[in-house]
Amino acid sequence: AQRVTQPEKLLSVFKGAPVELKCNYSYSGSPELFWYVQYSRQRLQLLLRHISRESIKGFTADLNKGETSFHLKKPFAQEEDSAMYYCALEGNGQNFVFGPGTRLSVLP
Amino acid sequence: KAGVTQTPRYLIKTRGQQVTLSCSPISGHRSVSWYQQTPGQGLQFLFEYFSETQRNKGNFPGRFSGRQFSNSRSEMNVSTLELGDSALYLCASSLGRTNEKLFFGSGTQLSVL
Numbered sequence: 001a002q003r004v005t006q007p008e009k010l011l012s013v014f015k016g017a018p019v020e021l022k023c024n025y026s027y028s029g030s031p032e033l034f035w036y037v038q039y040s041r042q043r044l045q046l047l048l049r050h051i052s053r054e055s056i057k058g059f060t061a062d063l064n065k066g067e068t069s070f071h072l073k074k075p076f077a078q079e080e081d082s083a084m085y086y087c088a089l090e091g092n093g094q095n096f097v098f099g100p101g102t103r104l105s106v107l108p
Numbered sequence: 109k110a111g112v113t114q115t116p117r118y119l120i121k122t123r124g125q126q127v128t129l130s131c132s133p134i135s136g137h138r139s140v141s142w143y144q145q146t147p148g149q150g151l152q153f154l155f156e157y158f159s160e161t162q163r164n165k166g167n168f169p170g171r172f173s174g175r176q177f178s179n180s181r182s183e184m185n186v187s188t189l190e191l192g193d194s195a196l197y198l199c200a201s202s203l204g205r206t207n208e209k210l211f212f213g214s215g216t217q218l219s220v221l
Contacts, residue, residue, distance in 0.1 A: 036210075043214055044200075046209040051207050
């Protein structure tokens with residue numbers, strides 16, 4: 001069965017501190033993984049996907065198949081990073097499974 | 109390019125009634141998927157349509173159904189509403205290929221009294 005877990009409901013860090021949002025998954029096949037973000041009063045939107053190996057707004061995520069993890073990291077958090085973050089796994093044919101989400105609060 | 113449009117924005121219904129929600133995808137997108145979002149359960153996949161065919165279905169009862177029209181617009185129907193159906197219903201569109209990003213609408217907030 002496909003499953004995505006995000007152990008932290010809320011993560012608070014100070015501006016300039018490093019941040020890591022954890023994501024673990026279970027999937028029998030080769031996973032396609034994503035991070036989606038929802039800023040206050042905005043739509044849910046894609047932040048990054050593992051296949052692109054990109055850095056968006058300073059965030060990166062590495063797929064670790066051994067640990068079945070896809071943690072999201074940023075070395076220096078900014079106040080504008082405060083948002084709800086969802087880790088998602090794409091199963092067979094656009095069947096997305098989302099984690100419960102982590103609310104990141106970056107304090108001044 | 110217009111984004112994903114969902115109507116209506118808010119709905120209030122009573123138990124036992126039925127409801128139809130509408131989603132207009134981004135032009136050129138052939139895949140439309142629906143999600144239920146609640147504080148307790150988070151985002152849960154309902155179903156996905158591609159070129160008028162249901163391609164994937166989540167674990168929801170048969171009271172939840174959908175369809176997609178030839179212009180890719182999609183509707184979701186919930187019959188015999190229950191209090192637990194109160195949620196934000198999100199629609200997302202994409203080109204429909206693997207690893208394509210989803211573009212989400214603003215959602216329809218359904219309240220069942």
